[in-house]
Amino acid sequence: MSALPAYASTGQRVWHYSFRTICGLIFFFLIFPILVILPLSFNAQDFFTFTREMLAFDPAGYSFKHYEDFFTNPDWQQAMRNSFAIAPVATILATAFGTLAAIGLSQAHVPYRSVIMAILISPMIVPLIISAAGMYFFYSRIGLQGTYVGVVLAHAALGTPFVIITVTATLVGFDRSLVRAAASLGANPVTTFFKVQMPLIIPGVVSGALFAFITSFDEVVVVLFLGSAGQKTLPWQMFTGLREQISPTILAVASLMVAISIVLLTVLEFLRRRSERLRGLSPS
Amino acid sequence: MKFRTLLLAGAASAMMTSGALAIDLTVVSWGGAYQDSQKNAYTDPYMKENPDVNFIWESASNEAVAKLRAMNEAGNLTWDLVDVVAADAIRLCDEGLAEEIDHDEVLAAAPDGTPASDDFGDLIISDCYIPQIVYSTTFGYRTDVDAWNGREPDDICDVFDLENFPGKRSLEKRPINNMEWALLCDGVAKEDVYDVLETDEGIDRALAKLGTIKDDTIWWSAGAETPQLLADSEVVIGSTYNGRLFSLIVEQDQPVKMLWDAQVFDLDGWIVPAGLPDDRKAAVMEFLKYATDTQRLADQAKYISYGPARASSAPLVGKHAELGIDMAPHMPTDPANATNTFLYNYEWWADYRDDLDAKFQAWLTQ
């Protein structure tokens, strides 16, 4: 498929190019909606479509005013502050608990492993609306509804499965004899952990943390139910905006969030390659 | 003279509170142009005088009853002041979720000394309620619809007339108002509407009438949706609160006009959640006294076309704060707009809301 051999028949040629066209269209479908908001966010008008000036690349058709609005509007600023007050704390909680548990789970003998795994992974599997509903009822009973702590705990719980999965994945290829070698050379278990295991699982921990961060940072359903005005996050503000009136500021925010995604994606890719190199796997 | 006393009182209260600790008050309202008018008229000037008080806004008034119930169950009250319509205020008061208010004690008297309870008069429909404005739910329509061939709707029943006025409509995703309009246009006399609606046949009749336009209707749940849909030409005619349409037509200069026919009057006002800690309650009451005095209520009308709930505020309503146009002709109560109005019976709705909601939502899904 990769390259068309010289002996290909006309039919094969037609198929080859039409297949590539189809794939091109699907890629277009995947990426276009994300790209289209970037130019629209610079619209000088309050419209959601390309104005004549924009299509003519007239500089008058473009402006930073929606970005200005984002950075000056107290509602958006408060939402951004809240997002950055919630996501990192939730990430730290999720990463700390998740990493420990992943190491525990990767031991050779873990009683009730499958049951434990099912429980720990459940926050990722259960539909968000159900998690949100259950938490809303339960956190109401124990006085955590509408509090910062409640939202952070909920987000941390939602983020842990990702940490477990990424850290476990780095431990799968882990050669146990390295630990034994360290022990036989006189290292105690703690030293062994920090000198041998830690460097190998760090990429998994960091990518797990990134997943946990993005889970909290993007999460809207749970915070809608559990949060109060004091925990209004960026996605919440976007959701309200989308449901009520789409101010073009949303597109500016969306563009900024795409930029954040690109950064995260780059970091992850870098980590993946590093991890593979460290473990002696050939980069694919 | 009276004005000066007011200012002095304001300054004095500012001095009294300036020594206190800073306090955050969460105020819940409806978002959009309405919330902005409240910020402009009430909280912004209040914060200037009381730098220790900071306001956090949440636009969740449409879910106020649910959220207050959850907070009550949790014993964790995060709201300090909630803006609700009359029917919700009655419900909240009935359930003990809203604080009962002694209007004359909490609120400022009119400048001429009329006690607050007389100044608000009949609009105090519940012991827990402090009315702010009289608003109406009415229709706006686009003036540039080709398919209408120059016709413009002037009758509420034109909303149900797909032949002469084709295009998408937007209606609120709840039975209130829609059921009344449907019955009116199905030939029920104004005074019989609620009697008919009390029967199963009446409900079916109203839903059947709404059914004639169901396929062409977008259902909204936030007041800002219809203005947005009208501005984007996603709908050609839609119901919303008159003040939202005012900002769409006058401030944003969109090709939209008001259809005042059979507009439905309702009240909007404050309730204080029951069970606030003493310090927050004191701060809220302090603010309420300021925010509902004669001048403040009149000030709000500079930003949005809603009628102030105090009789003494009416003569003070003047011109729009930025555009400088007269606000009176845009008020729902203006005689030219109020030739045909519908009196909304909030007590009836407080009693029957649960019954009708269930049926309406089932109908909507099918």
Next chain:
Amino acid sequence: MTIQTHADETNGTPEVLTTADGKPLKTSIARALRREKMRALLLIAPLLLFVIITFVAPIVDMLFRSVENQIVSTTLPRTVVELDSWDGTTGEAPGENVFNALHFDMTVAVERKNHTQLGTRLNYEESGISSMFRRTGRRVDDFGEIYADQFIDLNSAWEAPATWVSLMASPDWIAEQAAWVADRDAARANGTAFEQPEPAFAIREGVAEALPRTADIYQAFAEFIQTEDQDSPTEEEPWNAVYTGLHDDLLANPNAASAFSGETATLLSQAANAVSGFEKISLREAFIDADEDWGNPYYWGVIQTFSPSYTSGYFLAAADAELTPQGIQMKPEDEQIYLYLFWRTLLLSVTITFSCLLLGYPIAFLLAALPARSANLLMILVLLPFWTSLLVRTSAWKVLLQQQGVINDFLVWTGLVSDAGRLVMINNQTGTIIAMTHILLPFMILPLYSVMKTISPSYVRAAKSLGATDWTAFWRVYFPQTVPGIGAGAILVFILAIGYYITPELVGGTDGIFISNRIAYHISTSLNWGLAAALGVILLLAVMLLFYVYDKIVGIDNVKLG
């Protein structure tokens, strides 16, 4: 550890392996194993506890809420007891005894302001009950006024709270309460804070036997005054219902005064002689006058049916059925929505899964076939949407699909559609399907890709060399090997789709919404939390079943990210 062999010298039994410290190897290994298990569990424990408290407990709580129904028996405790012996099949509303109980229950409930909540609760089962409770609630205090007036006309002492206290309360409590009141008044006079709790009301011995109904309602009154109002019963005039209770008791037991002595006995015997001549009120008629539905046995049947503390009512409602006094029945056609909604959720999810497969398969195929370098590059196009916020993607689709949006503008510009005939692609099922296919597509591509990556190209080559056409080689040889990937991707997308909330809410209008949107509606708008919980439990079971299948096919451990 070094292992030595020891022969057991005394018994001559087979040798036991021991470690250097002389312990048998078996024990030693078992201990090491146990220690390892403990260490593993200790490492897992913090997270396990954390997840159980913050996540599993809420889900269990939701299960509980879906069957919980204590509100009827706690709000109307007396009525529920009396109603137990009522036979609903007679076609008659219950008798005076039930209405007498209801009068007390409603009086207390109205004072506590929870009768409207009960009305709302029962209205879920039978539309119309909410207004019944609300309307009656406003009138119920008036019912007993006629007796209160006649007692007070007879002797003005009945108006004084002190009369009632000396009649009903135990002497010890009266003394304690008097001390409390004195302390409170002193504190008030000094302007100091007063936090001391009131001594809990205690009834006088023998009153419950002599004046059972009066004792019952007066106790409720005293408790309410003490706990809700934080006032003293010695300073408050009793509710009208208390007078009603006294009237009924004296009528039933004219010699009640013999249980008392002194002034109260005189007062009581005076009243006992007079009550038979009092103007009477039928509470049954009073209730029916307040709302005629109280005379309808059907509504009473509903109250009786929902008296138990646990109910299957919410689950039945979630399946469009209802528990009626005649047993389980399907709801009338025009009120059936949940089965239909579940069905639509299922149908839309299948459609979305299928569209994802249709679009994802060629992409995964292409990525697996391309050399690593170009595949990695193209992979970014898949991963970028995956990492982009859900709300960003939903807003993008809103902008694209609107009637005045980018796509319609483009179509009008090209002349494919007229300006008046702009396509409606949002606020309906089309919008939901398009946006969700886009959002979930990466979840299809990634598992497909990882499976296709492992398929050796030599099979297809072999098939071709044996004379298979391109199509046959693909369909008979390649495709069957990708089925596990299809299964994994399809189940993953399907699981994610049936629980989706945000995107349908924003672009789905009324006919493109899912069961999740209904759950959210019941939580935040209709406040029917029990039904929301029941719907949630059903959805959860469906997801768990699917996940079980997923686990069998793919295994949880093999979930890969990015």
